[in-house]
Amino acid sequence: MTLSRLELVIGQLRFAREYTQSLIADLEPSDWFRQPTEGVSHVAWQVGHLAMAQYGLCLFRMRGRADIDHDLMSSAFRKKFSKGTTPDPDPAKNPSPENICGVFNRVYEQAMFELPTFSDLVLDEVVEMPYAAIATKFGGLLFCAHHEMLHAGQIGFLRRLLGNAPMR
Secondary structure, rough: OOOOOOHHHHHHHHHHHHHHHHHOOOOOHHHHHOOOOOOOHHHHHHHHHHHHHHHHHHHHHHHHHOOOHHOOOOHHHHHOOOOOOOOOOOOOOOOOOHHHHHHHHHHHHHHHHHEEEEEHHOOEEEEEOOOOOOHHHHHHHHHHHHHHHHHHHHHHHHHHHHHOOOOO
């Protein structure tokens, strides 16, 4: 069986999300903002960043802004978890773990709903920087799956530093 490029990337996105979900499923809400050592992120920032990045790569970059986007995540959420931001360990200065997971799940569900509607012509459209490896919309989708796995590794490391058992 030969998979289309879209089927391939959707499969990679699903695998990455299932793995990330397995890493956060048993974490206590009180652990989401703990930074086990100086200079280390926290789980809340990692998950919020993944939601923000998936929105950017799988939705915004693919089709621009849409009416539903405001319901997916606020502008403040995007800014809080953008590349280069500093994780704040104060829970009062962050969305709750439930809110972060809500955005994380809504963005993923919307991406899985919209991605099958994009044609090969759209996948081949060239994108401006920033991009990784392939300067097309398809390249951005591939990077999204790889990006999630990269951050899943960081979440796995955080789990260990917080005293949780490894998942793999």
